[in-house]
Amino acid sequence: MTEKLTPTDPARVGGHRLLARLGAGGMGVVYLGRAESGELAAVKVILPEYADRTEFRTRFRREVAAARRVDSPWAVPVIGADPDAPAPWLATAFVPGPSLAEAVAACGPLPPRGVRVLGRLLARALTAVHDAGLVHRDVKPGNVLLAADGPRLIDFGIARATEETALTSAGMIVGTPGFLAPEQARARPASPASDVFALGCLLSYAATGRPPFGTGAVDALLYRTVHDEPDLAGVTDDTRAFLERCLAKDPAARPPAREVAEILADDTSDEDLDWLPDAVVRLVAERSAATLALPDIEATALDARADGRPSDGQPPDVPSDVPADAPAASGPVGRRRFLLLGGAAALLAAGGGAALWATRRDDDGTPSAAPPRARRWVLGVQADLTGPRKALGQAQERGVRLAVEQFNSRADKPFTLTLRTVDDRGDETRAAEAARTLAADRDVLAVIGSTGDGTTGASLDSYDEQLVPQLTVSSAQSAYGTAQPRHFLQTVPGYTNLPVTAAFSLRAQGARRVAVLIDRAGAVPAWEFGRTMFQNLGVIGIAGEPRVVPRLAENLAATVAEMVAHRPDGFVCTGTPARVAAVARALARTDFDGPRVLGHPAAGPEFLTAAGAAAEGWQVFAPYIAPSAAPVRAFATAHRKRYGAPPAYWAAEAYDVARMVITRLVEAGGRPSRQQLYDLLAKGTYKGLVRTYAFDEEHRWWLKGYETFRYEVKGGRYSYAGKADA
Known part of the structure; x- marks a missing residue:
């Protein structure tokens, strides 16, 4: 998924006209760029504060050299780089498909044959990595992109040559807990065998929908990786046999990547693949279609004209014979669609008839098939209303509903807020379905929920994929799975606080x-x-x-x-x-x-x-206040009047969070996009009845403070x- 450029983003990097943001991390930004040839690229640009560090620039130079040494159709190739530029950058071929993590979260585990094809081709990619004298060190679902013609291994940012001295600190664990080898969990050097272990974890995840050593706190994941046997329940017998070899605790007992590829070989050639289930093929097609529907290029600080006025953002290679009064489809957007049409049409054909069009975009930048209409302002609630934690879920739903009803009763309200509630029954499978349902409703601006840790974790990917701000009132884990949530806010002090x-x-x-x-x-x-x-x-x-x-x-x-x-x-x-x-x-x-x-x-x-x-x-x-406590006494009175009963534990906290969301919506001064609303929530400070809500600058979704009762x-x-x- 892409995001619009900001005014401070560069207009061009290394001959690539930047079209959108693909993501941002602590050390840089990844952009979607287009070369003068029309080829799309993922352009990684390092932030100046890191580029000024000699050690970091050395590491980045090593990253570029490492990535260029890998020669495989199943590893994303480097198409340009300048480690010595004022803002160092690296461009790789752009793959419009979802990551394996996104595909499994949205569509479920891959079928057995799909797992074997995935394993065969990734093993060939790792063979190329190892033949180049490198160790990838971070083979995980988020670093594998899916396309109709096969997977692509990405992110050689922490790969290093086996003969080089690591630039990381002694004792530092490099990789992603849950998808790293026992020797890495012990902070020992990684080897090609470590990548094979990670591949085994990844294929187990693809086959079952869950990491083989579970999820949760990092320490617990590392402990289970070193001491416990992998959970391979649900893996077919023929797949289980080689996975057990890949996941051996002893690196010497694991097969090399080349042997893994041979074990998984079948009669299908690499040029004649039909390996993804229809649901994933449609997801690949939708991502490609979304790329075709990129928004107009945003004017940036580097687009200013010589006279000081902003430029129109039009790249210099737009044909000069385009009429000035031509419709929008003939301008920059239309040209991008034309350049991409061939590759996307092939993906869409493979998707079994998925539609290719982009006639209108919602205000958060995603394509929509619906004709223009008056948009509702919807706040979602996902909770366990009938399952094992129904008392907690019902208390939170009542708190949110009361806040919405109080707002709607105001004579000066700038909009009317609708509440949409989905019951996940405390079940993780239903939670994922509930999240997909709410996220697919383009009118939903944010979701409060879910009630428990497991259901919250199961919902994260669906909300993240659609940029929906998700605010949990009662789930307090320090980590959920292996991915860093990007549109999630934990409004409760964590179990570690x-x-x-x-x-x-x-x-x-x-x-x-x-x-x-x-x-x-x-x-x-x-x-x-x-x-x-x-x-x-x-x-x-x-x-x-x-x-x-x-x-x-x-x-x-x-x-x-x-x-x-x-x-x-x-x-x-x-x-x-x-x-x-x-x-x-x-x-x-x-x-x-x-x-x-x-x-x-x-x-x-x-x-x-x-x-x-x-x-x-x-x-x-x-972390919850007593419903009879003085700070929430007025809320308790209103609750009793509305529902005929005093509030239960957690109701006041849900009421607080709903009022915070409503306050940010009013402050936006107009209907915000989902991303804009998330930024307002994450960066602001809100004084509630129970506590002050402000979020950590580094781990953006963690609540600051230790308010405890x-x-x-x-x-x-x-x-x-x-x-x-x-």
Whole structure:
């Protein structure tokens, strides 16, 4: 997907007329450019602050040299570069298809034959990489682009020659967790065998729709990569056999890339491929059609005319015989469509009749088949309304609905806001479908949701692909899968933030030696909360004594007894409500009488019921405020009037987030595009009832701050003790 050029973008780079942005990262911007021959290119331009660093320029020069040494039809070729330019740049052939990550997220796993063709051709690309004396080091779904005639391996930015000294720091892990080899996870040098392991991970993902070592926190991914066996459930027997060889822990046991290509060879020639399912072929065709429908070239700072007036943005190679009063299709856009028509038509023909046209574009730059009409202003909600977390989902939906209704009741409202709600039932497959449904509605400006971590992660790619701002109220993981979300905002302190206030509170209560029990049955929330709690205790001078129990461990009482024998004066436990309740009962049978902290994901009525009297005195540090607290009292009154009942936990937070979105929509001064709305949300600061919402400059989707609220179990219920201070 492309984005419009900004006024500060260059007009040309190295003979390429820039047409749009393809993406931006911490070190540079990738543009869609067109050479004088009409050939499209992905042009990577490095930011000046990095170009001025000698070490970085050396690394970039190495990247260019590495990419030029790879000769394979299945690796995207370099078509131009200048590592010594004031703003160093690298141009590679442009592939309009989606990445493998996008295709699997949108269309599901590839069929067995598609996986084998993918593996064969990528193995040939890696053979070329290794024959050139290089190691790619980051083979992952996001670095594989799909086209009708086969895949393309991209991004040699961290590839390096096997005989060279690495420019990265000692102990640095290079690659993408979940798609790197055990030796890389241990921060050891990568080899061609490491690329083969990553290829095995990638093909397992293509076959099943999930990484073989799961998702979640980086530390957990690295641990599973080194110690656990891959999850190959759902992989066909013939594919499983060679994947197990590729995923061997010992690099010497893995086949070389050339052998992988031979293992996967069949009777199909590389020139006669029919390997992608229809849904993916249509996605490839749609991407090509979207390229044809590029917006008019935006005037940039470097397009200024000599007289100081902005130029019309028309590239110099537009034919001089185009009439000045010709319709728009005869100008720059029409010419780009003409130049691209041949290649795109072939892709569309392969797509089984997908339509090729671009008569109108929505205000966020995406093609639309609908005739012009009055646009609705729609706010989406994706939540678990009927599944295992329906109480939480229903509370959030009510909070958002109340905010929308209050706004629509204003006499001075500049527009009327419509609410569209989709129930994902807490199921990841349904969550992905729900996200695709909401994202496909061009009137939806933003979506609040989903309720849980798994459903939120399953939704990210669909919203990202359509540039939809997604704001989660209650999902607090530090990572989702392997991709960095680009249009996502986490409006809740993360599981790794909450232990900060809990650790300081334990110190204030006199604790100097704290036992930390991390139950892996609690999945990512338990791991992130427990591990970060242990780290924070050390930072503030408290001795932490951690224990990690497996998900299937049964005798938790023995673990508790062993931990208490070390005489701690504080106790922290994370896990599921039922298993933490078992720990609470076991702890109550000992002589321990210090403060006890329960990780908030396990706090709920289930813990109180299962723990009984043993729950008394346990403390919870949670990101949600009590519905009866003074800051949200007016909201609670309005909620009771609207729904006939007081609000539940998490309703006030959802109300806050909805009001923040509405405020940004009003401030936009007109209907914003989805990207514009995301930028307003990500860069702004909003003072809500519960907390102040502002987001991290580097990790743009992380909420700043540690606003946490303390509860203590008294009389069989969670008693609100106010805001906890770090």
